Amino acid sequence: MGSLRFDYDIIVHGGGLAGSSLALALGRAGWRVLSIEPNPPTPEPIQDPDQWQTRIYAFAPRPWGWLAGLQVFVPEQRFQPVTRMVVKGDAAGRIVFAADEVPLPYLAVIAEAETVRTALWTALHACATVDCVTEAAASLRACAVDWEGVTVEAHDGRNWRARLLVGAEGRRSWVRHVAGIRAEIHPYHHHAVVANFETEKGHDQTAFQWFREDGVLAYLPLPGNRVSIVWSTSPSHAEALLAMDAATLASTVAEAGERVLGRLSLRTPPKRFRYPCYGVSASWGNAPW
Numbered sequence: 001m002g003s004l005r006f007d008y009d010i011i012v013h014g015g016g017l018a019g020s021s022l023a024l025a026l027g028r029a030g031w032r033v034l035s036i037e038p039n040p041p042t043p044e045p046i047q048d049p050d051q052w053q054t055r056i057y058a059f060a061p062r063p064w065g066w067l068a069g070l071q072v073f074v075p076e077q078r079f080q081p082v083t084r085m086v087v088k089g090d091a092a093g094r095i096v097f098a099a100d101e102v103p104l105p106y107l108a109v110i111a112e113a114e115t116v117r118t119a120l121w122t123a124l125h126a127c128a129t130v131d132c133v134t135e136a137a138a139s140l141r142a143c144a145v146d147w148e149g150v151t152v153e154a155h156d157g158r159n160w161r162a163r164l165l166v167g168a169e170g171r172r173s174w175v176r177h178v179a180g181i182r183a184e185i186h187p188y189h190h191h192a193v194v195a196n197f198e199t200e201k202g203h204d205q206t207a208f209q210w211f212r213e214d215g216v217l218a219y220l221p222l223p224g225n226r227v228s229i230v231w232s233t234s235p236s237h238a239e240a241l242l243a244m245d246a247a248t249l250a251s252t253v254a255e256a257g258e259r260v261l262g263r264l265s266l267r268t269p270p271k272r273f274r275y276p277c278y279g280v281s282a283s284w285g286n287a288p289w
Contacts, residue, residue, distance in 0.1 A: 006149060008034045008131075008162040013140055013152075013175050015040060015132075017057075017113065019168030020120040024070050027130035034160055038136040041118040049077060052196045053112040054273050056220055056228040058082070058207075064109045067116070074111060074119045080221050081106035084206040088258075090213075108207070110220045110228065143178055171280055186279040190215060191238035193231040195272035196222070197250060200262025203227060208260060217256050227261065229253055238274045 012023040015037025023035040059067075067074075083106050085097040099107045124130050137156035144151045149163045167175025176183060203221040210217045215233030222228055231241065231253070241249060246266040254264040266272070 006162055007160045008032045010034075010164045010166060011036065011150075011152060011160060011162045012166045012168055014166075014168035014170065014173070015117075015121070015134075016168065016170065017117055017120065019166070020117060020124055021067065021070070021072075022166065022168060023130055024072070024120060024124050024127060025066075027124070027127040028070055030129060033130045034162065035124060035130055035132045036138055036140065036154075037132070037134055038139045040132070040134045041114055041121050050224075050226075051267065052222055052226065052228065053114055054194050054196065054228070055113040056110055056194070056222075056230075057113050057116065058220060059109045059111060059116075061104055061106060061108070067120075070123060072116070072119045072123050074116055077223055078115050079109050079111035080205070080223050082108040082110060082205055082207045082221060084204070085209070086206060086260075087209045087211075089211040106205075110207075110222060140174060143175075176282070181282050183280055183282045186281065188277040188279065189234070190232045190277045191235050191274045192277055193233065193238050193241050193272060193274045194228065195249070195253075196226060196228050196267045197253065197264040198267060199225045199227055199264055201225070201260075203261060208257060210257065212256065217253075219257055219261065225261075226267070227264075229257075231256075232277060242272060242274060 009031040010026055011034045012019050013036050015023070015035055019037065020035065023033050027033045083099040085107055087095045097107060099105060121132075124132055135156065138154045138158065140152050141155050142153040143165060149161060150165045151159060151161045152165060153159050165175060167173040167179070169175065171183065171185065202225055203219070205221060207221060208219040214237055215231060218230045219227045220230065233241070241252070244252065249272065250264040250266050254262070
């Protein structure tokens with residue numbers, strides 16, 4: 001019996017940062033790729049350049065350079081290199097990392113998650129070897145595996161066949177489930193409170209981190225006199241931080257950060273969010289096919 005026709009070499013199910021960057025890298029390498037993502041980013045003009053998203057990522061030099069090599073364009077005014085990091089603990093412990101001592105041009109790059117994702121999708125649409133399917137009904141509901149590849153079926157009835165199926169849908173991955181890979185969620189019983197602030201003093205491309213009795217507080221520098229903070233703390237303390245008015249929260253965060261950047265003011269609109277912290281462990285089970 002001859003081989004069945006392949007529509008694609010690889011199907012990537014999920015188009016977050018991991019899935020879209022993988023699809024783009026495979027496409028740039030010459031593979032025929034189908035990217036399936038029911039909730040793609042919707043590029044919108046930046047109305048206020050002083051407004052920053054609350055979900056901020058820190059990219060190490062190698063992955064950031066890798067994205068640049070994939071021709072992913074993030075506007076220069078929307079990311080901030082970090083050339084120095086100061087970490088403080090109890091008993092006056094203090095560690096300083098500097099990029100020029102490594103040497104590296106920077107230790108990390110701070111950027112908005114959705115801005116990077118939008119840039120990735122712009123590059124995906126421009127890649128001739130990648131097809132993007134973004135309808136909600138195109139998410140997968142069935143797959144069949146044989147010795148040569150995999151055939152998948154979407155909720156809208158469409159079928160595709162590929163040599164490889166990649167699951168990149170996050171912790172509730174459908175592909176992981178049908179592959180028989182078990183995942184256990186381990187809550188850390190901490191919530192990360194995130195918010196953006198204007199600072200009185202310049203950060204000089206420095207990130208700060210404090211290990212405190214009430215959790216871990218980090219200042220991540222943004223372009224200009226701005227920082228994004230991440231305060232990983234107990235759920236009850238996180239709730240208290242979220243309940244504060246803008247001025248009280250700014251004063252509390254500045255005091256917890258030893259006022260290294262002077263007075264802080266919460267960016268308008270005064271939004272702050274929290275995210276539960278957890279770990280995931282996976283193990284192989286018995287696949288249903």
